[in-house]
Amino acid sequence: MNLHSSSSHSRRVVPTVCRIAGASIFSAASLLAQAGIDQYSFSGADGDVYGVYSTSDGCITGFVSIDAAAQGAHGLTSQSATSFAFAAIYGFNACNKVFFYGYGSTSTLSFSASGNSSQTPSSITAAGHIPVSYLIYDSNYKYIVTVTDSLAFQTSLNKVGTESQTVQTTQQAYGANTVIVRTHIDAGSSPASASLTVSTQNLGALTVPSPFGYVFSSRVHQVTIQH
Numbered sequence: 001m002n003l004h005s006s007s008s009h010s011r012r013v014v015p016t017v018c019r020i021a022g023a024s025i026f027s028a029a030s031l032l033a034q035a036g037i038d039q040y041s042f043s044g045a046d047g048d049v050y051g052v053y054s055t056s057d058g059c060i061t062g063f064v065s066i067d068a069a070a071q072g073a074h075g076l077t078s079q080s081a082t083s084f085a086f087a088a089i090y091g092f093n094a095c096n097k098v099f100f101y102g103y104g105s106t107s108t109l110s111f112s113a114s115g116n117s118s119q120t121p122s123s124i125t126a127a128g129h130i131p132v133s134y135l136i137y138d139s140n141y142k143y144i145v146t147v148t149d150s151l152a153f154q155t156s157l158n159k160v161g162t163e164s165q166t167v168q169t170t171q172q173a174y175g176a177n178t179v180i181v182r183t184h185i186d187a188g189s190s191p192a193s194a195s196l197t198v199s200t201q202n203l204g205a206l207t208v209p210s211p212f213g214y215v216f217s218s219r220v221h222q223v224t225i226q227h
Contacts, residue, residue, distance in 0.1 A: 044071030045113035047124035051211035062091030068126035
């Protein structure tokens with residue numbers, strides 16, 4: 001199947017707060033193995049950019065999104081952080097009447113964020129290559145085949161507008177209250193002006209005329225107490 005005759009639309013957004021909350025939850029078994037008081041904290045930066053694209057041959061139009069982040073740092077810089085990126089790409093090929101949905105992720109990329117840990121980052125830049133798998137469907141939405149590809153991207157995001165803040169504190173008890181876990185999440189998001197260049201081995205360079213995006217910050221502090 002030659003993908004350079006394909007594209008569609010839609011996006012899976014993974015909220016930063018949910019990712020962090022999930023990463024900070026311990027299993028009951030591991031909690032019960034601990035003694036005394038244990039504290040865990042980190043902060044991280046995240047940038048989302050997306051937009052409608054087209055290919056140079058005029059056959060394919062669709063939607064592409066990139067989510068790049070560095071989390072596990074003590075601040076909003078990439079130092080001591082684990083960087084990762086997700087890509088989702090959808091398309092319709094008007095020339096051969098097929099649809100496709102592609103997705104992939106990587107932990108190998110360049111990532112930097114400027115700002116401080118008390119606010120959303122003022123700017124984020126990220127670049128890298130993401131392996132992508134496409135699910136291809138015919139005009140009746142019947143699955144045809146899966147095709148692999150490599151997506152290269154470079155993006156720059158600059159904070160604009162007003163920051164929205166989410167502050168949440170939760171407490172969970174395990175083992176008849178013998179283990180108490182208190183988690184505080186402080187996360188912010190702001191709209192951002194964006195630039196985005198994308199190309200893939202199968203589709204070539206994609207034209208994304210008006211990308212838009214958001215920048216996020218997230219801070220977690222968790223205390224585990226065993227009685």
